[in-house]
Amino acid sequence: MQPIVIIGSGMAGYTLAREFRKLDSEHELVMICADDAINYAKPTLSNALAGNKVPDQIALGDANKMATQLNMRIETDTWVKEIHSDQHELVLEKNGQHSTQGYSKLILAVGANPIRLAISGDGSDDIHVVNSLTDYRAFRDSLENCGKENCSDKRVVILGAGLIGCEFANDLQNTGHKATVIDLAPLPLGRLLPAHVATAFKENLEETGIQFVLGTTVERISKHEKQGYIVTLANGQSLLADVVLSAIGLQPNIALAKTAGIHTSRGVLTNALLETNQANIYAIGDCAEVNGTLLPYVMPIMQQARALAKTLAGQKTSVHYPAMPVAVKTPAAPLTVLPAPLDVEIEWETEEYDDGMLAKATDNQGTLRGFVLLGPTAGKQRLSLTKLVPDLIPASV
Structure with missing residues (x-):
């Protein structure tokens, strides 16, 4: 049987591999990445100075360590030049040499590039x-x-x-x-x-x-x-x-998908199973536009990885997006944001505190659809408010 192949060694790729290994310790896994495949959490980069962390302390493991830990073959400094979906085959380039790699399932975890x-x-x-x-x-x-x-x-x-x-x-x-x-x-x-x-x-x-x-x-x-x-x-x-x-924003990497006839919009388009329009090809992470929603944050990646791992292990599982607030790492102005859906008309209601404010976004039915918590006092209401917001993508029955 051909291996499951993950393109990309970012948080999405490694989290998926880790979740899959919890369910299946034997099926061959291959990760292909254009860099050195060092495992690290990208969100830590924007507050590493105050945390007194030098780059070597941010790295959690090199390719060899991760390959051993996850029983996975990792091809570093390797570019995927083409996806031949009909043949379930990739064309690779490394050090100027071309080769092919077959797959049973292919996961695009190719992330996003700075604008x-x-x-x-x-x-x-x-x-x-x-x-x-x-x-x-x-x-x-x-x-x-x-x-x-x-x-x-x-x-x-x-x-x-x-x-x-x-x-x-x-x-x-x-x-x-x-x-x-x-x-x-x-x-x-x-x-x-x-x-x-x-x-x-x-x-x-x-x-x-x-x-x-x-x-x-x-x-x-x-x-x-x-x-x-x-x-x-x-x-x-x-x-x-x-x-x-x-730091003006990120743009999902969709070029490889487009050349393979995979449907794209802002990101790589998938359904709730994280399937693209091409059989046995999935997308996850910052590149994935799931049911029209693009969420380049940590919690959506975790939700995607858990669901897709189950699907790859034989139990079809749709991704579930509960309300997922985003904590902004600005200690000078502690901030938590749960953006309201773009297609929902909202009104803001604000409560002010000595050390900040709470702003609630409600729809025309009076349902809480998002919120902003600024300051320590408002921040204490994060959990209670999150429970009131409807799921972005409901759990499948």
Whole structure:
């Protein structure tokens, strides 16, 4: 029998392998990845500085350790060039050499890549993105080199005031850096928060020294002979930076799926069984758009992995999405968000506290569909409120 093949060694791929091994210790598993397949939790990258963790401490295990632990063959530095779904076969490339790999079931756990803005200037190639441990090592090296070069201010300019941008800003500001966040939107986390909560969140972060430059975007990044980089904005303002980090969002990797005739939209389209339109091909993680919903967060990945592991082990199981709040790692402004479904018309009701606020999103039937908890007092209501919100994808009967 052909092996089950997982493409991708991120949290989705490794979590699925771990869940499957709980149910089946023998069926051959193969993981194929374009990098070194080091296992780590990507969410830890945006608060590793304050946690005093260097990159080597973030890694949980290399490919050899994980292969032994999960009784799995891991092919590192290997690219999947083609999927031949009719033959249940992959075309691989490693070190310039091509080979084939058969599969009985194929799982796309190929994740998402950072969106990159087209920015001019001789410093644009030095913009960091952090979407992997390798990226993070390069980012940390730049921060440390800045210190060696006596950059007294350690100025970091962050492009993007979304969840990741704000988490990095909080982490940097709390560890002796000066963080400035730039975004075209008028407020941080504008897609997740109502304006009045976003305003309070921004003010809390500003109290720590984080600066926001909003309603504009970066046009040019130029190298400065003595002071790092000059960041020129569309509003005419210029900033000095020692390091520039882009955190403007992720785009699911769908190119491989598209070439194989697998249906895609924003992500790889699947049903509740995580099946694509091609037989025996599934998608999981940041690349998977399940029943029209794309949720690039940890809890959905866990739900997907548990369900798909059962399906691969012979027990067809639909993924269940209960209400899954997202905790934003900004200790200066503790925040938990449960976004309401985009296709539901909602109204916001707000309760204010001395240390924050609670905002509830209710539909026209008066049903709670989402919420935002800002501050320690509001945060205590997370569990009780979560129980009131209907499942996003109900459990199958």
